[in-house]
Every structure is written in C-alpha cells, then in structure tokens.
Amino acid sequence: MKLSQRIFVLLLAIGLLAGCNTSPKVPAQSLQHNNMYSTLWVQTSAEYKANTLQTFRNAKMQLATAEADTDWRAMLEQSGDATELPPAIVLDVDETVLDNSPFQAMMVKTNTSFNLPAWDNWIALAQAKAVPGAVDFINAALEQGIEVIYLTNRECSMREGNDSTCPQVADTANNLRAVGINSVNDELVLLKSGQAGWGSEKQTRRQYLADKYRVLMLFGDDFGDFLPNVKKNITHERRAELVDEYLHYWGTKWFALTNPTYGSWQGVLQGEKSDYLMDY
Secondary structure: OOHHHHHHHHHHHHHHHOOOOOOOOOOHHHOOOOOHHHHHHHHHOHHHHHHHHHHHHHHHHOHHHHHHOOOOOOOOOOOOOOOOOOEEEEEOOEOOOEEOHHHHHHHHHHOOOOOHHHHHHHHHHOOOEEOOOHHHHHHHHHHOOOEEEEEEEEEOOOOOOOOOOOHHHHHHHHHHHHOOOOOOOHHHEEEEOOOOOOOOOOHHHHHHHHOOOEEEEEEEOOHHHOOOOOOOOOOHHHHHHHHHHOHHHEOOOEEEOOOOOOOHHHHOOOOOHHHHOOOO
16 A cells, blocks of 8 residues: 555544544445445446546537637526637536545445545545546647636635645645646635635536636536536426426536436435335
C-alpha cells in the first residue's frame, strides 16, 4: 500500500471515530454493504467506461456548433440577451469530472456510511482520478476559448492549522490539474457555502453565472445539476416527467453522467426503498 493510501486509511478511521457509524472491517466474501455492487460497477465494468466516453465524445462533437450559435444557451436561469457574454460550460465535479469510487470502496470495505470528516480528508488528498473522457473534453473546450466552470457541492469549511476559509477550493483545483486539465482557474471552482446564499441547491450559483457567461452546456450526475427544486419534496414520478418536458436539452445542452452509488434520486424515495421495486 502506498504511503498516501495509508494516510487516507488513517484519516478515514479518525473521521469515523470523530462521531460516525462504525463497525469492524469484514471479510470481502461476506460484505453486505448496499453500495458494493454499485461501486464495483464503476470501478470494473467496461459499460461504465463506455458510457462516460460516449457522453463526453458526443458533447465534444457539438462544441463548435454551440459556440457559433449565439442563441445557444443551456441554463434555464439565463434570460434576456446573452449574445455578448463569453461562452462557458459548467460541470459538476464529483462523479462528473473526478471519480471518487476509491472513497466509496473504502466505506464498503470498512462497512461504514458517508461522513463529512472522512470526506474532507479524501478531498484534501487530491488524488481522485478522472472520469473517462472528461479531461479530453475539457481541454478541447479550453483550446476553443470556452471558459470552463466547476460548480460543485463540495463544501467550504475551515480546517485546523489552515488559515484559508475554504481550503477545499485549492484542493479541488489541484486535483483537477493533477488529472491533466490544462488550465484551472481557482476562482471558477464554485463550492457550496463559497458565498452567502450558496447552498446545496445550485440554482443560486447558476444565476450568478448567468449574469457573466453564455453557458453552452451543463454536465452532472444529479438531476439538481440541471434543474432547481428536484432534490426534495418531489416524487420520482414528477422527476421522470421533467426529463420528458426538457427532452430537447438532453444530449445537446445537458449531459448526465451515470452514478448508481448516491444522489438525490435516493433521497426522494420516502419510506422503505424496497416498496418502490416493480416486479411482474
């Protein structure tokens, strides 16, 4: 095990002991963690890699057309004349540009659930690999003169021994550079709590961007990366209807990455999750 991996395991353990649901590590053959197969699929399946590659390849093929069409815009929050604004694309980070499946795998192997201290320790390592296809697409956009903005729900929070009010911005930007993205502007890494009013609902940050850029494309692994008010107090049936209502956006202006491990799709299912299973 590499030194950095040993450090991560130690930090994870510290985070868990700081007030999280813990249990002893169990043998791999007896793992019953509900994220085991989802994480395995992300880490081992050819299908996952093919899915992400085709998503970013499709988007890359449309970059020139999107930039040339001054009426082309992807954000519903953008109204009025945006023809004079510089073009940009907006991407979520986690499970869209950066692959955090090692963090998921560690939770599976230690039979634990998500907790903020351990997650922040993982962010600080800045060792996530890229989602297949993401770096090639982003560099192509940069070469075309399109601004690249990262809109993530990684959260700004102070760390002991660090004077920065949001060290997570630098960590995220450094990780993005480490995977091969040619240019990353720290000021365009927009985190939750980065400014007053920037909560987990991304609409406020999209509105902030709408005044500065003509946004050509949105990328994310959660429905909330594209539409407001779809992460709670809504049924899964209504979310499915909204997919159809915005059918002409998918694959042209909106690009969804597959994430079976977590997301608001789980949160909107109230009560016993197995009750939603449809058999014959």
